Amino acid sequence: VIQLIENGYEVVVLDNLINSSSESLKRVEGIVSKKIDFVEGDIGDRGCVAKLFQEHQIDAVIHFAALKAVGESVKKPLEYYINNVSGTLILLEEMKKAEVNKFIFSSSATVYGNNAPVPNLEEYPIGNASCPYGTTKVYLENILSDCAVADKNLKIIALRYFNPTGAHPSGLIGEDPNGVPSNLIPYVSQVAIGKLEKLSIYGGDYDTPDGTGIRDFIHVMDLASGHVCALRQLEKMSGYETFNLGTGKGVSVLEIINAFEKASGIKINYEIVGRR
Numbered sequence: 001v002i003q004l005i006e007n008g009y010e011v012v013v014l015d016n017l018i019n020s021s022s023e024s025l026k027r028v029e030g031i032v033s034k035k036i037d038f039v040e041g042d043i044g045d046r047g048c049v050a051k052l053f054q055e056h057q058i059d060a061v062i063h064f065a066a067l068k069a070v071g072e073s074v075k076k077p078l079e080y081y082i083n084n085v086s087g088t089l090i091l092l093e094e095m096k097k098a099e100v101n102k103f104i105f106s107s108s109a110t111v112y113g114n115n116a117p118v119p120n121l122e123e124y125p126i127g128n129a130s131c132p133y134g135t136t137k138v139y140l141e142n143i144l145s146d147c148a149v150a151d152k153n154l155k156i157i158a159l160r161y162f163n164p165t166g167a168h169p170s171g172l173i174g175e176d177p178n179g180v181p182s183n184l185i186p187y188v189s190q191v192a193i194g195k196l197e198k199l200s201i202y203g204g205d206y207d208t209p210d211g212t213g214i215r216d217f218i219h220v221m222d223l224a225s226g227h228v229c230a231l232r233q234l235e236k237m238s239g240y241e242t243f244n245l246g247t248g249k250g251v252s253v254l255e256i257i258n259a260f261e262k263a264s265g266i267k268i269n270y271e272i273v274g275r276r
Helices: 002-006 022-032 046-055 070-075 077-098 132-150 184-192 220-234 253-264
Strands: 012-015 037-040 060-063 102-108 155-161 163-165 199-202 217-219 239-245 270-273
Touching: 002 022, 002 220, 012 046, 022 037, 046 077, 060 077, 060 220, 070 077, 070 132, 077 102, 077 132, 102 132, 102 220, 132 155, 132 239, 155 220, 163 184, 163 220, 184 199, 184 253, 199 253, 217 220, 220 239
Parallel strands: 012 037, 060 102, 102 155, 155 239, 163 217, 199 270
Antiparallel strands: none
8 A cells, every 4th residue: 555655546445454454554555645445345245345436436456355374264155255256256346337447366376286396386286275265266267367368457466475475664564464474584583572472383394494384475565566566567467467476585484584673683492393
């Protein structure tokens, strides 16, 4: 939202606040010195979505409203399929009724599956995701691609995120999930402030330099810039396109911990446990 406003866009935010806080938007308003148009609601609520399109002149939709915890998706697959797939279908239907034709979709590198060569390239086939969360993204990418073929007015970009992390340079907004974090850096942060006792590292025997898992972490501000670039790209394209949003450089769990300790001066309590 900050980067959109800084680049001259008008923004309306729809969020059900199940894993976020309206406080974050208040802080965004402080950073940009502007009131943010906010609707508390759910993409699964057709009436709410329809009303939003009726009351606002929407030019493009950026869709982040997915459940995204890999482990939780294995335990609660129905919730993930209902929210991620059904919710997106309702959003797409209401966009069509409102004649809104520009759509940016938050996808994920999980669509490549576990057996894809690394680094993952956009031209690789997608499928064989390792969890229900990843499968919802595969389904939705296929749906979006089909929709773009059927409707020549539709312009869609799917951005395949790797591992977003970090905070706004002001320090006023960052990742602060409700409940126990499912992502590494918020978990490390909560250990650092004493909210959680220790970090469990799942596996220390991988074929990596220090034995811990390696991920491609992308800073959240770079991720946000990617969305602004995608919005501009929609103006000069047609159909459906996909782009990876990552750095192409892997960082291990232990490297993350060491960097956090160096930056904060706080020792992080951790133990290595069995692979997830």
